[in-house]
Amino acid sequence: MKTYSISEAAKYLDLTAYTLRYYDKEGLIPFVERTESGTRRFKEKDLDALRMIECLKSTGMPIKEIKHFIDWCLEGDATLQQRYDMFLERKACVEAQLEEMKKTIEMIEHKCRYYQTALEAGTEDIHKGARLEFPEY
Amino acid sequence: MKTYSISEAAKYLDLTAYTLRYYDKEGLIPFVERTESGTRRFKEKDLDALRMIECLKSTGMPIKEIKHFIDWCLEGDATLQQRYDMFLERKACVEAQLEEMKKTIEMIEHKCRYYQTALEAGTEDIHKGARLEFPEY
DNA sequence: TCTTGACCTAGAGTTAACTGTAGGGTTTAG
DNA sequence: CTAAACCCTACAGTTAACTCTAGGTCAAGA
Structure with a gap:
């Protein structure tokens, strides 16, 4: 099974190796395995x-909330409801x-x-009617 | 003309007075006037x-880039093109x-x-076919 | 074998955007 | 007239999410 080094993984995900190590430290990717000597090897699944x-x-x-989700994943089926609720909430949040x-x-x-109109007129005054006012911000 | 105190303005904008003072310090609202004794008075225009x-x-x-825009506004018609370009760029950015x-x-x-399917089945295993795999994250 | 480059950890430093505190002045309701 | 509730500045502290450094290990090529 193909695996990736931390810098390869970073490249594919458009992140840095620093960030991946930081995520690991924060407990976001406890599933990433190591070689005997301690080097992280990322699987396709890990990238997903x-x-x-x-x-x-x-x-x-x-990130702390994402960690809760990861923890729930590790706990198995007992946390299915929490995870479902979390995604429903996320959905509502993104839709908002x-x-x-x-x-x-x-x-x-x-x-x-x-600004297009102002540029055509050469001045912002075009938007002020006849009144002298401060420009719109 | 009706004006608002910093905490009234904060309320209407759903910000805090701290934040408004911070914006002022960062040069985002140089147009907000003061009373004789130094108290900020926000006009409708300022809220806009x-x-x-x-x-x-x-x-x-x-915030630093927003300040550039505010500075351009203060400089007048000479910066119309910059401001137009900025909004075009913002538009592209938000669309992305x-x-x-x-x-x-x-x-x-x-x-x-x-998760809905998993909940109905009572287990995440439903998504694993017959294979034994780790759960999806 | 030696050197180069990628990996590791622990922990310090950075940045943006607030957020709060201390100390002091002002305005307003009773 | 006084006390509470505002307002002010200057500046220190906080938080999240990195980002980097130091010091060390390890694996592969010349």
């Missing part, structure tokens, strides 16, 4: 688990983020139009 | 600017984030289904 960890991280989940992001895009697009 | 700042922050823009988030949701939904 790390992709899941990155996925959870991208939802804004802190998605809604927020749509609003953000609207605001940014408004600004793009604002 | 802060909403824009929060919007930029939500795109992952660091949106794509990432869609992939995240897919992964999370996969896991929700995985």
Whole structure:
């Protein structure tokens, strides 16, 4: 079975070896095995688990909470409900983020139009009617 | 014209007074005026600017870069192009984030289904075929 | 055999973005 | 008029997530 050194694994995951060691220290990847001399060997499965960890991280989940999830995984079927609930909560959380992001895009697009018009006019004053005001921030 | 104290402003923006003072110190809100005795008075316009700042922050823009934008605003029409470019870049950045988030949701939904099935079966083994393997993380 | 480069741990340092404290002034309700 | 509840600054402390250094081990090529 093909395995990867820490720096190979880091390369595939777009992380650094430092970060992987840090994750290990934090208990995020207790399943990664070592050679006799103590060198970590990452299996495909480990890379998949790390992709899941990155996925959870991208939802804004802190590393300590991800560790709880990993601990539940090690505990087996007794924690299935907790894990299911966690993913349902994550789903709700990301969906809320998605809604927020749509609003953000609207605001940014408004600004793009604002500045495009201003650039065409050569001045921001175009957005001030006849009144003298401070620029929009 | 109605104005707000720092703690009122914080309440409306869902921030703390500490955070607003920190933003001020970092040069994000140089336009906020003070009373004779030095107390900050936030105008509606200032709250709008802060909403824009929060919007930029939500795109992952660091405070130092937001400050550059504020500085450009103070410099006037000479910086219109920079500001336009910045918003175009922000737009591209958030759109990329949106794509990432869609992939995240897919992964999370996969896991929700995985755990729902496992819960129904009472064991994660249902996902292992007949093989004995470690659980999915 | 020797050297080079990758690996290891422990622990210190960094960075961003707050968050809180100390000490002091001001405003407002009773 | 006074006490509580604000406000202010300066600066120290916190937290998360790395990031790096020092000192050492190990494995492969010249």
